[in-house]
Amino acid sequence: MTKHIPVRTMADVKEPLVLFLIGMRINTFWRVWEWLPSFLAMGPMIVELYKNPELGFLSARTEMAGRTITVIQYWKSFEALEAYAANSERKHRPAWTAFYKRATSGTGAVGIFHETYVIRPGEVESLYVDMPTEFGLGGAIGTKPVTSKSETARERKG
Ligand code: HEM
Known part of the structure; x- marks a missing residue:
């Protein structure tokens, strides 16, 4: 499998x-x-x-x-x-x-x-796991991969 x-x-x-x-x-x-x-x-x-x-x-x-x-x-x-x-x-x-x-x-x-x-940048957090690429804020402006530096919600917001 x-x-x-x-x-x-x-x-x-x-x-x-x-x-x-x-x-x-x-x-x-x-x-x-x-x-x-x-x-x-x-x-x-x-x-x-x-x-x-x-x-x-x-x-x-x-x-x-x-x-x-x-x-x-x-x-x-x-x-x-x-x-x-x-x-x-x-x-x-x-x-x-x-x-x-x-x-x-x-x-x-x-x-x-x-x-x-x-x-505003620095004041928003988002996370998508196996979601369609056109969904939500990420769909509107584009996404980037979560990395070791953006593991938590606080880090992604920063
Ligand atoms: C794409 C859809 C829509 C957008 C982007 C939109 C956007 C807006 C915005 C930004 C305002 C505030 C304008 C201002 O005060 O400067 C407004 C007011 C208003 N919209 Fe829409 N609207 C949409 C759909 C609709 C629809 C479908 C209706 C019909 C029922 C509607 C009825 C109204 C009314 C009656 C106001 C005035 C409210 C008031 O100040 O008393 N809108 N709209």
Whole structure:
């Protein structure tokens, strides 16, 4: 039998970047017409971002847990993310306006949220063992092998 040697890698963080968590919570399932437009708005934005790398978007992954859908995104900078959100020629700004139009005539059947974190070299730790190369922070910016100098979480953070 072939012996399996797990490959351990870590994200190669050379410069600051941004982790952006964005999502929605379906507060009232049966009011489909209130939450479905928000749900449907996300896909085209992700397609737009993958097609236009100059916007500063790096990658995204969607997670579903109960009533909450979260899209985990990596961006080159806070400025790039902010500029995309405000750009009226892209898909986001109209969706923003449409959301508040629906929200003020609705019942709160859908909640939305986002959280933005700046990731800086020396302040982040990661480890991947036998994971797909495109996964997570490492997938967004590239990985490097764990060595004897980056054996522990503290060393990898440093
Ligand atoms: C790729 C997906 C998305 C990205 C990167 C994104 C990014 C952002 C960012 C950065 C802001 C803050 C803008 C600022 O205050 O300067 C924002 C606000 C907002 N977004 Fe998105 N968003 C995304 C998807 C969506 C979707 C699908 C909706 C539709 C429901 C939405 C609705 C809103 C609304 C309503 C605000 C304003 C919230 C407030 O300040 O009251 N966004 N978004």
